[in-house]
Amino acid sequence: MFSKTCIPPETPFFIRLDGWRFRKLSETIKADKPFDEKFAKCLVSSGKILFKKGFNPALIYAASDELNILFADAAPFLGRIEKIDSVMAGLASSAYSLSLQKLFNKTQIAAFDSRIVIASDTEKMIEYLSWRQMNTWRNHNNAYAYWIFRKIGYKPAEIARKLKGLKTKEFHEIMFKQGVNLAKTPQWQRRGILTYKQPFLKKTKNNSVERWRLKEDWNLPLFTSKDGAKLIQRILEWTKQKRKK
Numbered sequence: 001m002f003s004k005t006c007i008p009p010e011t012p013f014f015i016r017l018d019g020w021r022f023r024k025l026s027e028t029i030k031a032d033k034p035f036d037e038k039f040a041k042c043l044v045s046s047g048k049i050l051f052k053k054g055f056n057p058a059l060i061y062a063a064s065d066e067l068n069i070l071f072a073d074a075a076p077f078l079g080r081i082e083k084i085d086s087v088m089a090g091l092a093s094s095a096y097s098l099s100l101q102k103l104f105n106k107t108q109i110a111a112f113d114s115r116i117v118i119a120s121d122t123e124k125m126i127e128y129l130s131w132r133q134m135n136t137w138r139n140h141n142n143a144y145a146y147w148i149f150r151k152i153g154y155k156p157a158e159i160a161r162k163l164k165g166l167k168t169k170e171f172h173e174i175m176f177k178q179g180v181n182l183a184k185t186p187q188w189q190r191r192g193i194l195t196y197k198q199p200f201l202k203k204t205k206n207n208s209v210e211r212w213r214l215k216e217d218w219n220l221p222l223f224t225s226k227d228g229a230k231l232i233q234r235i236l237e238w239t240k241q242k243r244k245k
């Protein structure tokens, strides 16, 4: 009944993988709060596995416990949704479990859920990424607020109530008084991390040849800014160029 459900031909799309019960997982492995660089590294390296296994996404945007994988031209598995969702989630889950072993020295089984979101042109892709980045910023603020209020001695239920009643400016001021400048935390915590293939020229004896390397960007601009849009457009151009070869 479902095996023939496909993405329409020639339609770009994102696959969003979200960590299943990662809050519990982060507590079990005792990840640093509010952010743990090793936790983020596990996520980014799980995304990189997809490139290494021969898939060719245009880019992967990672933040918190989610991976957003963009396929801008040819869809894997001829666009079959069951296949794409299950294999991508399977690969990311096993890669993440192995990364936990390596970076945290903990044996834990991790799983991701998977869904597909169509983004039919460049504008829609940037819009989608901006939406996820906005979510990253909101999560970042909540994570720091929660951590600080817990430190001061508030109970979890009180924190939620307190945050609801605060205006953005008041909220930033309280955080600032507690020693956290929410605009100066590491950029990857506020804006997420992007992985993509970048061309470079490799010198040989007589001339140079074009090669591709996997780049991790932990210092992203806002996707809503000019620089952000330019970065995405450049990556999409490279993807096209690579496909032609």
Ligand SMILES: Nc1nc2c(ncn2[C@@H]2O[C@H](COP(=O)(O)OP(=O)(O)O)[C@@H](O)[C@H]2O)c(=O)[nH]1
Binding pocket: 018, 019, 020, 021, 022, 023, 024, 026, 027, 031, 032, 033, 034, 035, 036, 037, 039, 040, 064, 065
């Ligand atoms: N300690 C810690 N936890 C993190 C970090 N990044 C993500 N998380 C956890 O992962 C959760 C991801 O959110 P969500 O998907 O809504 O929760 P889930 O349903 O438990 O997977 C966050 O609420 C955090 O608890 C990190 O760097 N450090």
Ligand SMILES: [Mg+2]
Binding pocket: 018, 019, 020, 021, 022, 023, 065
């Ligand atoms: Mg999750």
